Amino acid sequence: MAVEGMVAVGAGLAVGLAGIGAGLGEQGIGAAAVGAMAEDPGFFGRGLLMTVIPETIVIFGLVVSFLLMFM
Amino acid sequence: MISKIIKRTKISEWAYIVARVKVMKRKLIPIEDYNKLLNMDLNEIARYLEETEYKKEIDELAFRYSGVNLIDHALSLNLSRIYSKLIRISKGLPKDLIVLYLRKWDFWNIKNILRGKMFGFSNEEIEATLVPAGEFDGEFFKTLLAKESIEEIVNAFKGKPFYSILEKILHGARLSDVEDELDKFYYTSIAGLSAESLDSKYFIDFIRMEIDIVNMKTIIRLKKEGVPAEEIIPKIIPYGYQLTEDEARKLAAMEMEEIYKAIENYWFVKDLKEALMTQPISKIENALTRIWAERMIKKASNYPLSILPVLSYMLLKKIEVDNLRILARGKESGMSVEDIREQMVIV
Numbered sequence: 001m002a003v004e005g006m007v008a009v010g011a012g013l014a015v016g017l018a019g020i021g022a023g024l025g026e027q028g029i030g031a032a033a034v035g036a037m038a039e040d041p042g043f044f045g046r047g048l049l050m051t052v053i054p055e056t057i058v059i060f061g062l063v064v065s066f067l068l069m070f071m
Numbered sequence: 072m073i074s075k076i077i078k079r080t081k082i083s084e085w086a087y088i089v090a091r092v093k094v095m096k097r098k099l100i101p102i103e104d105y106n107k108l109l110n111m112d113l114n115e116i117a118r119y120l121e122e123t124e125y126k127k128e129i130d131e132l133a134f135r136y137s138g139v140n141l142i143d144h145a146l147s148l149n150l151s152r153i154y155s156k157l158i159r160i161s162k163g164l165p166k167d168l169i170v171l172y173l174r175k176w177d178f179w180n181i182k183n184i185l186r187g188k189m190f191g192f193s194n195e196e197i198e199a200t201l202v203p204a205g206e207f208d209g210e211f212f213k214t215l216l217a218k219e220s221i222e223e224i225v226n227a228f229k230g231k232p233f234y235s236i237l238e239k240i241l242h243g244a245r246l247s248d249v250e251d252e253l254d255k256f257y258y259t260s261i262a263g264l265s266a267e268s269l270d271s272k273y274f275i276d277f278i279r280m281e282i283d284i285v286n287m288k289t290i291i292r293l294k295k296e297g298v299p300a301e302e303i304i305p306k307i308i309p310y311g312y313q314l315t316e317d318e319a320r321k322l323a324a325m326e327m328e329e330i331y332k333a334i335e336n337y338w339f340v341k342d343l344k345e346a347l348m349t350q351p352i353s354k355i356e357n358a359l360t361r362i363w364a365e366r367m368i369k370k371a372s373n374y375p376l377s378i379l380p381v382l383s384y385m386l387l388k389k390i391e392v393d394n395l396r397i398l399a400r401g402k403e404s405g406m407s408v409e410d411i412r413e414q415m416v417i418v
Contacts, residue, residue, distance in 0.1 A: 027082060027083045027086075028082045028083055028085075028086040028376070029086070030083070031082075031083035031084070031086040031087040031090070032086035032087065032089070032090035033090070034087065034090075035086065035087040035088065035089070035090030035091040035094075035160075036090040036091065036093070036094050038091060038160075039090075039091050039094035039095055040094050040097075043094070
């Protein structure tokens with residue numbers, strides 16, 4: 001297979017695996033945030049913030065994939 | 072691997088219920104407020120409760136009851152609603168465990184109905200003590216209350232595993248013995264289960280610790296009343312956490328001074344030893360309940376993603392309702408602030 005093809009697969013894996021990892025991390029946080037919000041809507045802001053923290057790892061994946069594709 | 076990932080998704084079931092319960096726990100009456108409450112009269116207490124989680128129940132019942140009866144009914148109703156809510160908002164294993172724990176209230180209600188009927192209390196008085204939170208709902212207990220004879224009430228449970236215990240009343244057994252057997256049935260049916268996972272082990276250990284506390288209370292109360300060991304031993308519940316059945320039996324046969332020495336190494340003994348010799352029974356029982364609750368709060372924070380935070384909330388809610396009831400009843404009967412404070416368990 002051409003090198004370009006391998007690079008594209010690598011870029012896809014970087015985003016995809018990071019997404020799965022973030023999803024697994026978020027399941028507990030999201031459930032807890034929704035639980036807290038159901039009891040007290042005042043937790044909305046903090047709950048949302050905590051839930052998206054694992055998303056940062058996806059950004060790393062995205063950056064890696066951009067580097068692979070356009071460097 | 073996939074099955075492992077699917078299994079791990081159970082974390083979200085715990086996270087959801089524990090987060091909700093933690094927010095609910097913040098709404099419990101803070102310790103500082105008890106000092107204020109102790110200096111209020113009945114109407115002020117009712118008004119205070121109207122500003123808390125009990126508002127809905129007080130408003131709902133205010134046209135039917137007043138004074139201490141209003142507070143009593145509102146507290147029972149709120150407790151059963153909170154328990155039903157916990158069942159409603161949980162799912163999977165957390166729900167199963169909560170339902171299992173709340174079966175305790177079925178037995179509580181059955182005992183109250185039988186006792187109330189036997190001693191001629193009015194249906195309304197009995198109803199105020201009921202907390203329909205377990206397998207049977209409020210409607211079921213209302214139909215039980217409407218029944219005339221004890222026999223009809225007992226027969227309503229035909230086919231249930233504890234029917235053979237209830238049936239003994241019809242054959243002339245003492246009510247107190249039947250009540251003890253019902254308690255024993257409840258505890259052994261849970262504590263006798265083998266833990267399939269770590270989550271259910273936490274739950275079973277909780278029940279076994281509760282058995283320790285119940286056994287210890289039974290032994291101390293009956294010992295102080297001078298009941299002979301032969302009568303205490305049948306009341307002991309097996310499957311204790313640290314206090315095994317054999318050890319509990321040995322304690323039952325000892326004198327108070329020996330018990331004082333023998334229980335030295337048990338988990339519930341903290342702060343209790345001094346109280347044991349000099350204090351009245353009610354204070355010792357309160358001390359045990361407090362030690363129990365404090366231990367649970369600590370354990371719950373050590374194992375946040377488990378059933379323990381939910382159980383510790385249920386325990387604290389029950390203690391709060393009991394405290395408020397003692398407060399209302401004490402104020403009505405004109406007890407002094409100090410006497411009421413001594414009866415309450417403030418954790």
